[in-house]
């Protein structure tokens with residue numbers, strides 16, 4: 001059967017390998033597999049969330065509250081915005097998809113950094129839009145601006161702050177100076193999947209959504225419960241924008257797009273900010289161990305404002321080989337070979353997991 005032409009050039013997104021796969025293929029016990037490939041919170045989530053979700057489980061015969069009022073109210077309070085500034089998605093991925101489909105089309109282009117979150121390109125290509133990437137791998141606003149001025153058909157710009165899979169992050173004042181140059185008809189998607197981490201490490205990189213959308217009504221801020229809050233498996237994310245934009249995106253949403261257990265989990269997670277604070281502190285303490293380790297072994301890393309670190313190797317090593325050997329020993333990391341890099345992305349684990357990573361890495365690297 002022939003399908004829509006736009007699908008011909010589309011790749012199927014390859015997610016981080018699951019623990020189950022390593023158990024099946026290498027016969028390693030599930031409890032000995034360490035997954036440092038999908039930037040999940042290695043500390044799990046707040047115990048209050050687990051308790052609340054268990055209690056809620058008996059209600060799974062009921063559809064969730066489709067207005068998602070309670071969650072929107074909690075997010076509105078946290079971010080000092082109104083409920084009509086918020087849209088909830090099954091992961092912020094779903095909100096990215098809504099935003100791109102609401103604005104991009106086959107007669108327009110979508111602009112992004114040279115190496116950034118792979119889904120941006122996939123959602124954009126679904127609409128038939130042309131993809132434009134800066135020559136620089138990391139976010140380079142000067143390059144973005146000159147491309148924006150050279151191509152009159154750009155409908156959507158992506159800024160991933162901080163950037164996955166490289167970990168770098170722009171300063172907010174530079175982002176604002178860039179936004180000052182962008183036409184109000186161009187949608188700018190600010191992906192804050194790791195903003196909790198960036199704001200913790202360096203306040204100059206913190207984006208305040210209420211301020212952002214007040215100054216720039218053509219922007220949408222995206223947040224997720226999958227990273228800092230440790231709820232990747234619950235699939236919950238959100239977008240914050242002006243009500244006119246939220247209304248457009250809501251037209252693309254299927255009813256009941258997240259589960260009632262997810263709603264409960266997200267609401268309770270927001271009530272335990274101490275859990276997030278502690279996760280941030282441990283994350284950056286442990287990241288220092290990775291930096292020390294890289295220096296000791298003599299390879300490069302990119303300074304990271306997230307919960308992962310990208311390790312870069314010289315031509316005498318091969319990242320794909322390293323990732324494969326680590327997996328055979330039960331450690332899953334992300335090889336960035338597909339991005340044209342000789343690098344791996346490693347999620348910062350618990351102290352115990354990281355010690356194990358260092359031990360096993362040495363055996364495959366030396």
Ligand SMILES: *Cc1c(COP(=O)(O)O)cnc(C)c1O
Pocket residue numbers: 039090091092093094117160163164191193223224225226227232235236237
């Ligand atoms: C993890 C991630 C997301 C969203 O993940 P969801 O689980 O769909 O909320 C969005 N953007 C980036 C850059 C990410 O790394």
